[in-house]
Amino acid sequence: MSAFHERRYYQTLTLFFIYLQAEPELVCCDLYNWDDDTEACVPDCEHGCIHGTCVAPNHCVCAPPMILHNSTTPNTCLQPVCDQPCINGNCTANNQCTCNIGFKPIDLYTCVPHCTNCTNGDCVSPNVCNCHKGYTKKNGKCTPQCKSDCRNGYCSEPDKCTCNDGYELKGDKCEPICETSCQNGDCIAPNTCECKLGYEPKNGRKEICIPKCSSDCNNGYCSEPDKCTCNDGYELRGNKCQPVCKKTCQNGDCIAPNKCECKEGFESKNGHKEICVPKCGSGCSNGYCSEPGKCTCDDGYELRDSKCQPVCKTPCQNGDCIEPNKCKCKEGYEPKNGHKEICIAKCSSDCKHGYCSEPGKCTCNDGYELRGNKCQPVCKKPCQNGICTAPNICECKKGYVPKNGHKEICIPKCSNNCSHGYCSEPGKCTCNDGYKLNNNKCEPVCTEPCKNGNCVAPDTCKCFNGFEKAGDTCSPKCDLCTNGVCKAPNMCECNKGYDRTDKGCVPICEKICVNGFCSAPNECTCNTGFTQDTLDPSICYENCGPDMDLINGTCVVSLPPNPEMSSGTTTGLASMQMTWIVGGAVLLLLIVLVLVVISRLYARKSPQKTPEDGPYGSVAYTVPNTLFRKDDLIEEEETNDTLLDRGTSAV
Known part of the structure; x- marks a missing residue:
């Protein structure tokens, strides 16, 4: 203690x-004093408690907003002083404001309302938030507001939807994206197709939907939902494709186009297979007895369940055939446009751009979808620069036109056709690569100038008339310019050793080619059956092979001996052949002598020309394709004398 x-x-x-x-x-x-007023002991404060209350010995407490000051006068309660007024608060100390409940300070003297969460809004009073324009209060937060519900996405800004992955914004809705177009189906989720009513996936491929028929379309195909289209030679009867016979198969069955088969118990009548004759002992209602115990129904009826039932050529869709070609609609169905054989479902509302698929249920036509109880057009491809006004039909905006008939794509319109370019915006052409704009036209550009031609496409020249393509240039074209150079259209300059004729550039031989022809400059080629002389290539000698005879300068096959001739005449024939050979040789020598004499006479009569007369002044044509000069006449004469000597020796 x-x-x-x-x-x-x-x-x-x-x-x-x-x-x-x-x-x-x-x-x-x-430290306590007696108080007569209260008749109690009260605490004593040594220095008093001015404008305050002594709550304990030497402990003075001021009543708010007064504060205790001990600097000048001890235990004195005075009002706090702030240099500026406290907004939404009280001056609780010198130059210190205390905010009211629900407010927070932004500086020493200003308090503003405090809200727990007021993003995208203004805090106007404690925990009272006024959202900005385009935002609405949701779960105590200001969230952006969109006119649509932003299904498959979220409202990221006022009237702006941001789609989830796999969706794209079309209009004001997030539509799923299918990379492969859904044929006869709808894209219900990313890359997920759902076939329309009456269609089913083709071979498991959900992106391709084909019509579905409740019955098997044998001998035909399902062309539309629950509609079979029969092959040639078949027709639709009772929802099946039945073969058609031009002549009715009486008491028989049409088993194939124009082919009847009699029923059991029947036979052909007089070879006519389409007429089968039956036998029967009882009558048949709505028909006649075609065979024992079997009825054949009258026209408009067919046998079903051993009874003749009425037949309606056009199947009763959603109805029952009560009489031949007379249908009665089922409950909830009504005739279509007065055609009683076609019953369609009844709906209370008008299914514009659609049809009543079931009683009370509206299904939109292809190209439309149900939005707000109405069938609205759907454009599978977004209308670029246009508005979807009908299924896959866009109406272009001003200044735009459809692209190549694709109405869903609207391209800018230009006054000209922007050939070799494209209209990048209304009234403005942009040229393709390889073209440049000149006077509002796209002209081709050739890197290299087109010599002797025009630039008709990028880096493509078209030659002028008289020129032709040779590599990357246009060269002049000449007819018959082999062994020469075409300098200009049809202007051929022959190579050295060749001469220009109407047959082109032909070679020149200074010496005449005897028994041959000039094949190249100063080169002779022997005719068939002749051999070139080793010393003088311009001379060719006859060279007939075995079993060949030289007759009139041409090698011919020797005649075979006549087998009918007796051996006694063989010697005479051989003697006769030898005589022919000797006579032919003599005749050949005579022809050579005559030619030599004629050539000498011709040479003497022909006037002599100087070299200035030209390269062909002293040339004479003797044999086709063979040339010789007068200067060589002496050499020719010597050659002829040599040939004559050889011929004489041969004889």
Whole structure:
């Protein structure tokens, strides 16, 4: 126990004994004084408590907003002083404001309303948020507001939807994206097709939907939902493709086009297989007995379940055939446009751009989808620069026209056709690669100039008349310019050693080619059956092979001996052949001598020309394709004399 408390303990004990021994008298404890007004002991503050309350010994408390000051006058309560007024708060200390409940400070003297979450809005009072334009309060937050529900996406900004992955924005809706177009189906989810009513996937490929028929379309194909189209020679009867016979099969079955087969118990009548004669002992209602125990129904009826039932040529769709070619619609169906054989479902509302698929159920036509109880047009491809006004039909905006008949794509319109380019925006042409704009026209550009031609396409030249393509250039064209150079259209310059004739450039031989022809400049080629002389290549000698005879300068096959001739005449024949050979040789020598004499006479009569007369001044034609000069006449004469000597020796 501390000294203070021990002292107080003994004081209290003394007072208690005094109280027991004397009259009762109230005495306040230390640091407390008696207050007559309240008749109680109150705490004592040594320096007083000006404008405040002494709540404990030497402990003064000020009433708000006053604060305790001990600097100048101890235990004095004074009002706090702030240099500026406190907005939405109280001055609780010198130059210090305390915000009211629900407010927060933004500087020393200003308090603004406080809201827990007020993004995209303004906090106008404590926890009271006014959303900005285009935002609405949702779960205590200001969220963007869109006119549509942003299905398959979210409203990211006022009236702006952001689609989820696999979806794209079409108009104001997020539509799923299918990379492969859904044929006869709808894209219901990313890369997920759902076939339309009456269609089914083709071979498991959901992106291709084909019509579905409830019955098997044998001898035909399902062309539309629940509609079979029969092959040639077949027709639809009772939802089946039946063969057609031009002549009715009486008491028989048409098993193939124009082919009848009699039923069991029937036979052909007089070889006519389409007429089968039956036998029967009982009558048949709505028909006649075609064979024992079997009925053949009248026209308009067919045998079903041993009874003649009415037949409707056109199947009763959603109805029952009650009489021949007379249908009665089922409940919930009505005749279509007065055609009682076709019953369509009845709907209370008008299914414009659609049809009533079931009683009370509207299904939109292809190219439309149900939106707001109405069938609206659908454009599979977005209308670029246009508006979807009908299924896959876009109406182009001003300044745009459909592209190549594709109405879903609208391209800019230009006054000219922008040939070799494209209209990049209304009234503006942009040229393709390889073309440049000149006077509002796209002209081709050739890297290299077109010599002797025109640039008709990028880096493509078209030659002028008289020129032809030779590699990358246009060269002049000449007829019959072999062994020469075409300098200009039909202007041929022959090579050295060749001469220009109406047959082209022909070679020149200075010496005449005897028994041959000039095949190249100063080169002779022997005729068939002749051999070139090793010393003088311009001379060719006869060279007939075995079993060949030279007759009139030409090698011919020797005549075979006549087998019918007797051996006795063989010697005479051999003698006769030898005589022919000798005579032919003599005749050949005579012909050579005559030619030599004629050539000498011709040479003497012909006037002599100087070299200035030209390269052909002293040339004479003797044999086709063979030339010789007069300067060589002497050499020719010597050659002829040599030939004559050889011929004489041969004889």
